[in-house]
Amino acid sequence: MEYETPLFFRVMQYADEADRDVVDMVSGNPDWEPPTALRAGLREYADRDPDAFQYPASEGLLELREEIAARRRVDVEQVIVTNGAGEANYLAMARALERDRGDEILLTDPVYPYYPGKTTMLGGTQRYVATDESGQLEPAAVREAASQETAAIVVNSPNNPTGAVYPESTMAALVDVAEAYDAILVSDEVYDHYDLSGRFTSALGFDSDHRIVTNAFSKSMAITGFRVGYAIFPPGLVADAKRRHMLVNVAGSRPAQTAVLHALRETGPDYYDRNRKLLADRVDTFTDALEAAGADYTEPQGSFYVMARFENFPGTLENTFRLVDEAGVAGMPGNAFGDSRTDWLRFALVTPRLEAAADRLAAYFE
Numbered sequence: 237m238e239y240e241t242p243l244f245f246r247v248m249q250y251a252d253e254a255d256r257d258v259v260d261m262v263s264g265n266p267d268w269e270p271p272t273a274l275r276a277g278l279r280e281y282a283d284r285d286p287d288a289f290q291y292p293a294s295e296g297l298l299e300l301r302e303e304i305a306a307r308r309r310v311d312v313e314q315v316i317v318t319n320g321a322g323e324a325n326y327l328a329m330a331r332a333l334e335r336d337r338g339d340e341i342l343l344t345d346p347v348y349p350y351y352p353g354k355t356t357m358l359g360g361t362q363r364y365v366a367t368d369e370s371g372q373l374e375p376a377a378v379r380e381a382a383s384q385e386t387a388a389i390v391v392n393s394p395n396n397p398t399g400a401v402y403p404e405s406t407m408a409a410l411v412d413v414a415e416a417y418d419a420i421l422v423s424d425e426v427y428d429h430y431d432l433s434g435r436f437t438s439a440l441g442f443d444s445d446h447r448i449v450t451n452a453f454s455k456s457m458a459i460t461g462f463r464v465g466y467a468i469f470p471p472g473l474v475a476d477a478k479r480r481h482m483l484v485n486v487a488g489s490r491p492a493q494t495a496v497l498h499a500l501r502e503t504g505p506d507y508y509d510r511n512r513k514l515l516a517d518r519v520d521t522f523t524d525a526l527e528a529a530g531a532d533y534t535e536p537q538g539s540f541y542v543m544a545r546f547e548n549f550p551g552t553l554e555n556t557f558r559l560v561d562e563a564g565v566a567g568m569p570g571n572a573f574g575d576s577r578t579d580w581l582r583f584a585l586v587t588p589r590l591e592a593a594a595d596r597l598a599a600y601f602e
C-alpha cells in the first residue's frame with residue numbers, strides 16, 4: 237500500500253467535481269457548531285492591540301498550557317501546544333526515532349494513513365500488527381512484534397478508521413511493552429470526547445517515561461481548521477521536541493490558541509454530551525441502513541467512522557469513485573487504511589445529510 241500522499245484530498249476533489257449531488261462522507265470535519273465561547277473569543281480577539289497579533293511563546297500560550305496541564309494532571313513543562321494532533325504525532329514519532337533505540341515504528345493494520353507516511357518521511361520503517369475484525373488490538377501480538385528495533389508503538393483510541401475503543405487492560409499492556417523494549421508508546425487520543433462505549437482509557441492514566449500522549453481541539457470543539465493540538469511528553473524527552481517544534485513552526489497561531497483557551501474555560505460538559513449524543517444517533521441510523529443493504533459493518537464504540545463491506549464491491553479507489561457517480565455518496569477506500577481492509581469502505585458520520593446517504597446506499601446495494 238502506498239501511503240506517502242494520503243488519498244483524502246483526491247477523493248474529496250473527485251466528489252466535488254462530480255456531475256451530480258454527492259453526500260460527502262470522506263473526511264472527519266465535524267458539521268456541528270463550535271462552542272459559543274469559541275466564537276466570542278475570536279470576535280473579541282479581532283479588536284485587540286497590534287501586540288496581540290505578534291508571536292506567542294513557541295511552545296504555546298502559557299495560560300493554555302497551564303489549563304491543559306491542570307486538566308490532564310501533568311506538569312506544565314511537559315505540554316507543547318502544536319499545530320493540531322498531526323504535528324503532535326510528528327513530534328512524538330520524531331522524538332522516538334531520534335533516541336537511536338531502533339528505527340521501527342509499530343503500527344496497527346488497519347491504520348490511520350498519516351502514521352506510515354510520517355514514518356517514511358522521518359526515516360523509520362513500519363511494522364504492522366493486525367487488529368481483529370472489530371478493530372481491537374491484542375497486546376500479546378504487539379509484544380510479539382516488538383524487538384530491540386522498536387522505536388515507537390503508535391496507537392489511536394477511539395480509533396480511526398475502525399471505531400474501536402481500547403480497554404484499560406490493552407493500554408496498560410501497551411505501556412508495559414514500550415517499557416520492556418525501551419521504546420515509546422505514542423497514544424493519539426484526538427477522539428477522546430467521542431467515546432460512545434464509556435470505556436475509553438487515556439495512556440496518561442499510566443505513569444511512565446515511555447509514553448507520549450497526543451491530542452487536539454480539532455474534533456472536540458469542531459474546529460479542524462484552527463490547528464490547535466498538544467502533546468504531553470515525559471520530562472526527559474520534552475526539550476528536544478520543543479526545539480523541533482520551534483525550528484519547524486517558529487510558533488503556533490496565537491488567535492486560535494486564545495479562542496481555544498476562552499472556550500475551554502467557558503464550555504461545560506453539555507456541549508460535549510450533545511455532540512456525542514448526535515453521533516450516537518447517527519451511528520444507529522447509518523448502521524440500520526447498512527443492515528438493510530445487507531452489508532457487513534463495524535459497530536463503532538467511538539470516533540466518527542463506520543467501515544462497511546458490500547458484496548462484490550471491494551473497497552478500491554475505483555469503486556469509491558463509482559459510488560460517487562452512481563449512488564451519490566463519497567466514502568474512503570478501505571485499502572487506504574491498510575492491506576487488511578481492501579474489501580471495505582470507510583464512511584465518516586459527520587454530515588447533516590447522513591439519512592440521505594443511508595437511503596442512497598440502501599437503494600444502491602438492494
Ligand SMILES: Cc1ncc(COP(=O)(O)O)c(C=O)c1O
Binds near residue numbers: 426454464
Ligand atoms: C487519528 C487521527 N489523528 C490525528 C488527526 C489529525 O488531527 P488534527 O486535525 O488535530 O491535526 C486525525 C484527523 O482526522 C485523526 O483521525
